[in-house]
Amino acid sequence: MKIVVGQGSCGIAAGAGKTYEAIRACMKESEAFELGSTGCNGMCFLEPIVDIYEGHRLLKRLVNVDAAQAERIVSAVRENRLEDLSDLAIRAEDEQFLTQQTRIALRNCGIIDPVDIRSYQERDGYKALEKVLKTMTPEEVIEEIKVSGLAGRGGAGFPTWFKWNAARQSPGEEKYLICNADEGDPGAFMDRAVIESDPHNLIEGMMIAAYAIGASEAIVYVRAEYPLAIIHLTEAIKQAREAGYIGTNILGTDFSCEFRYMAGAGAFVCGEETALIESLEGKRGMPRLKPPFPAAAGYKMKPSNINNVETFANVAWIILNGGDKFAAMGTENSKGTKVFALTGKIRRGGLVEIPMGQTLRHVIFDIGGGIRGGKKIKAVQLGGPSGGCVPEHLLDTVIDYKALGATGAIMGSGGMVVMDEDTCMVGMARFFLDFTSKESCGKCVHCRIGTRRMLEVLNRIVEGQGQEGDIELLEELCYSIKDGALCGLGQTAPNPVLTTIRYFRDEYEAHIQEKHCPAGECRDLLMYYIDPDLCKGCTACARKCPADAIEGQVKAPHRIDPEKCIKCGTCMSNCKFGAISVR
Amino acid sequence: MSNCSCKDDRIQALDAVLEECGHDAGNLITILQNAQEIYGYLPSEIIYYVAAQTGVSPARVMGVATFYSQFRLEPVGKYLIMLCKGTACHVNGADTLEDVISNELGITNGQTTKDGLFSLKTVACLGCCSLSPVMMINDEVFGLLTSDKVISILNEFRNKAEGGKDA
Numbered sequence: 035m036k037i038v039v040g041q042g043s044c045g046i047a048a049g050a051g052k053t054y055e056a057i058r059a060c061m062k063e064s065e066a067f068e069l070g071s072t073g074c075n076g077m078c079f080l081e082p083i084v085d086i087y088e089g090h091r092l093l094k095r096l097v098n099v100d101a102a103q104a105e106r107i108v109s110a111v112r113e114n115r116l117e118d119l120s121d122l123a124i125r126a127e128d129e130q131f132l133t134q135q136t137r138i139a140l141r142n143c144g145i146i147d148p149v150d151i152r153s154y155q156e157r158d159g160y161k162a163l164e165k166v167l168k169t170m171t172p173e174e175v176i177e178e179i180k181v182s183g184l185a186g187r188g189g190a191g192f193p194t195w196f197k198w199n200a201a202r203q204s205p206g207e208e209k210y211l212i213c214n215a216d217e218g219d220p221g222a223f224m225d226r227a228v229i230e231s232d233p234h235n236l237i238e239g240m241m242i243a244a245y246a247i248g249a250s251e252a253i254v255y256v257r258a259e260y261p262l263a264i265i266h267l268t269e270a271i272k273q274a275r276e277a278g279y280i281g282t283n284i285l286g287t288d289f290s291c292e293f294r295y296m297a298g299a300g301a302f303v304c305g306e307e308t309a310l311i312e313s314l315e316g317k318r319g320m321p322r323l324k325p326p327f328p329a330a331a332g333y334k335m336k337p338s339n340i341n342n343v344e345t346f347a348n349v350a351w352i353i354l355n356g357g358d359k360f361a362a363m364g365t366e367n368s369k370g371t372k373v374f375a376l377t378g379k380i381r382r383g384g385l386v387e388i389p390m391g392q393t394l395r396h397v398i399f400d401i402g403g404g405i406r407g408g409k410k411i412k413a414v415q416l417g418g419p420s421g422g423c424v425p426e427h428l429l430d431t432v433i434d435y436k437a438l439g440a441t442g443a444i445m446g447s448g449g450m451v452v453m454d455e456d457t458c459m460v461g462m463a464r465f466f467l468d469f470t471s472k473e474s475c476g477k478c479v480h481c482r483i484g485t486r487r488m489l490e491v492l493n494r495i496v497e498g499q500g501q502e503g504d505i506e507l508l509e510e511l512c513y514s515i516k517d518g519a520l521c522g523l524g525q526t527a528p529n530p531v532l533t534t535i536r537y538f539r540d541e542y543e544a545h546i547q548e549k550h551c552p553a554g555e556c557r558d559l560l561m562y563y564i565d566p567d568l569c570k571g572c573t574a575c576a577r578k579c580p581a582d583a584i585e586g587q588v589k590a591p592h593r594i595d596p597e598k599c600i601k602c603g604t605c606m607s608n609c610k611f612g613a614i615s616v617r
Numbered sequence: 618m619s620n621c622s623c624k625d626d627r628i629q630a631l632d633a634v635l636e637e638c639g640h641d642a643g644n645l646i647t648i649l650q651n652a653q654e655i656y657g658y659l660p661s662e663i664i665y666y667v668a669a670q671t672g673v674s675p676a677r678v679m680g681v682a683t684f685y686s687q688f689r690l691e692p693v694g695k696y697l698i699m700l701c702k703g704t705a706c707h708v709n710g711a712d713t714l715e716d717v718i719s720n721e722l723g724i725t726n727g728q729t730t731k732d733g734l735f736s737l738k739t740v741a742c743l744g745c746c747s748l749s750p751v752m753m754i755n756d757e758v759f760g761l762l763t764s765d766k767v768i769s770i771l772n773e774f775r776n777k778a779e780g781g782k783d784a
């Protein structure tokens with residue numbers, strides 16, 4: 035038997051590292067079973083997760099396992115009495131989170147040991163690269179990708195074969211293949227999970243693409259905030275080089291290609307492909323004018339092709355299983371599967387990979403288990419700062435580039451943040467504009483100044499200073515920024531505002547006209563208040579208040595000083611008598 | 618003086634990085650990341666030094682150092698609190714946590730406490746969105762935070778510093 039602990043970043047944050055160490059400490063010198071680790075299977079809501087295997091067969095999945103359970107687990111495994119662990123076993127209901135998914139890009143995540151190349155090879159790893167190098171021409175590879183209908187998973191959904199073909203056709207000896215692992219959408223972590231949990235799958239997909247376009251070097255541009263992903267990638271590159279999948283005369287063929295990564299340094303705009311190239315060249319990440327497109331003049335002004343991590347993560351599977359099998363999933367214009375990072379007010383948050391064509395409602399309710407705490411869903415945000423929100427009444431929209439686009443949102447790279455009735459939609463729009471105005475590179479006046487102006491207007495609305503005509507002013511700013519911006523950051527920055535105005539205009543109006551936040555979230559419009567008739571003077575609130583804003587004698591009604599109160603809500607959740615309310 | 622030799626070590630480490638990066642301004646970001654790792658921030662003399670060593674103007678190096686949020690031109694406290702203000706954390710109450718931390722430590726985003734113990738920096742997303750709201754102190758991630766929990770974590774770090782157990 036083998037005990038396997040999931041140790042992705044989220045898992046470690048939930049304590050998986052301690053669980054692993056504790057299990058190891060409980061093991062004796064010679065045990066009949068092994069201890070191993072894996073990345074994450076995307077069930078973030080159950081971390082730390084411990085799987086018990088017999089060979090490749092999963093015998094038991096234990097969830098929310100803290101270090102204190104180590105002793106029990108080790109003895110149960112040692113004595114082959116797994117039934118003793120049934121209180122830790124995953125509940126049938128939660129299992130549905132995985133059983134309802136179809137995993138291609140994530141097929142190995144949480145199953146293999148990410149930093150052991152043999153573990154990847156056992157699951158057909160590097161067979162696709164071998165097949166490509168030994169039996170296919172670059173044109174045949176591109177044709178297979180064309181048949182698959184694979185489109186870019188970084189957001190825009192551009193056909194992958196077309197970009198590969200353009201880079202292949204582009205004249206020049208020196209070409210580059212680049213992976214966009216900048217994953218800038220705050221609230222998304224699909225790419226991190228792939229790199230951390232299955233780095234060889236990324237490397238293999240990239241080497242196949244490098245062969246297809248004729249690149250001599252492949253480079254991953256990875257977000258700096260992902261230290262574990264960088265460690266795993268570094269190790270995987272080393273192993274792949276030793277095994278002969280990277281370097282000169284790969285697998286004895288005349289194809290040679292180097293491979294390296296570069297860590298970004300924190301700038302959302304660097305996710306835009308030309309800004310990413312500038313950054314790779316050691317410069318400020320300012321987008322370039324297109325054309326020339328990267329396929330003609332990219333990194334070092336040489337023909338280059340850039341794809342997203344998830345795009346590459348599908349490639350080896352497509353080569354081995356056939357483009358037609360991939361194309362058999364999905365809808366007319368969106369093929370294959372898509373990975374989403376499901377977060378927000380959701381019960382079961384984590385990574386979801388499903389065939390295109392399923393509804394948002396299915397993902398949120400059947401897979402994600404609906405909203406936490408019995409609240410009602412209000413909307414879901416797709417595509418982060420470049421995307422928009424889809425309101426509850428449109429949740430039957432299917433996951434498809436066109437259908438989602440029609441709602442005013444976008445497919446995006448996979449961020450799916452669920453919001454409930456307590457989320458203020460004006461506050462959401464303000465949040466995104468705060469983000470984009472800070473992240474604008476400053477090259478275009480409309481984007482640099484326009485996003486600032488929009489933020490100012492949104493700020494005054496949530497602070498209760500909104501004026502008649504502010505909604506119209508926002509709309510006007512939106513359209514002029516869209517027209518005047520050079521890159522996708524500016525062109526899409528208005529989307530969160532436009533969609534919230536479209537679906538939640540009444541919330542904007544309530545803030546402006548009645549100085550009221552219907553969701554009860556905008557803190558400038560809130561007042562915490564202790565009802566003197568209900569307050570027993572237990573002092574529980576005053577002791578917990580981080581701002582020392584509550585005064586009052588023991589056993590006498592307490593009072594909140596609105597000047598000092600930072601509106602954190604701690605007092606309300608600590609009052610046993612329900613004396614504290616928000617108005 | 619003891620810090621002389623330590624300064625030497627640091628310059629040597631930086632020289633090794635420059636060597637590995639071929640003194641190439643195309644690797645400026647990687648060089649600055651390493652320099653920051655070595656010094657804890659980017660002192661202005663290092664900006665000049667890197668410029669001279671890579672054959673570009675100090676303005677170009679400064680331009681890069683100010684463009685990317687990872688780079689710091691000021692030293693940070695012993696414990697760097699990175700509070701996530703990404704979408705998932707926002708939806709789950711990160712703004713309140715920022716107020717709680719600011720209030721508790723008497724600093725705002727980008728500042729360091731007078732005793733040099735804590736610095737606060739808000740970041741876009743730490744990639745642990747399912748545990749939101751999330752913060753990271755040095756290399757440790759803390760998830761599913763509440764106001765109470767944040768304060769007790771800060772107190773733990775305070776005690777740790779006082780106990781001198783931490784290197």
Ligand SMILES: Cc1cc2nc3c(=O)[nH]c(=O)nc-3n(C[C@H](O)[C@H](O)[C@H](O)COP(=O)(O)O)c2cc1C
Pocket residue numbers: 185186187188189190191192194214215216217218219302303304305306307308340341342343345447521522523
């Ligand atoms: C502001 C901005 C941010 C972007 N961020 C990312 C990102 O984080 N990851 C990504 O893969 N693509 C991102 N893109 C899209 C890329 O420019 C590019 O289209 C993509 O990497 C191409 O890969 P694909 O065809 O495989 O999707 C971003 C675009 C813009 C305008």
Ligand code: SF4
Pocket residue numbers: 303320321473474475476477478479481482519520521522523524525
């Ligand atoms: S649209 Fe904004 S981010 Fe894009 S190039 Fe212009 S100023 Fe920079």
Ligand code: SF4
Pocket residue numbers: 562575578579580581582583584594598599600601602603604605606
């Ligand atoms: S909301 Fe927070 S700051 Fe205000 S009185 Fe209650 S505990 Fe104190």
Ligand code: FES
Pocket residue numbers: 042043044045073074075076077078081223227384385747
């Ligand atoms: S547990 Fe791995 S992505 Fe969350």
Ligand code: FES
Pocket residue numbers: 220221222701702703704705706707741742743744745746747749750751
């Ligand atoms: S939004 Fe906070 S960790 Fe991603």
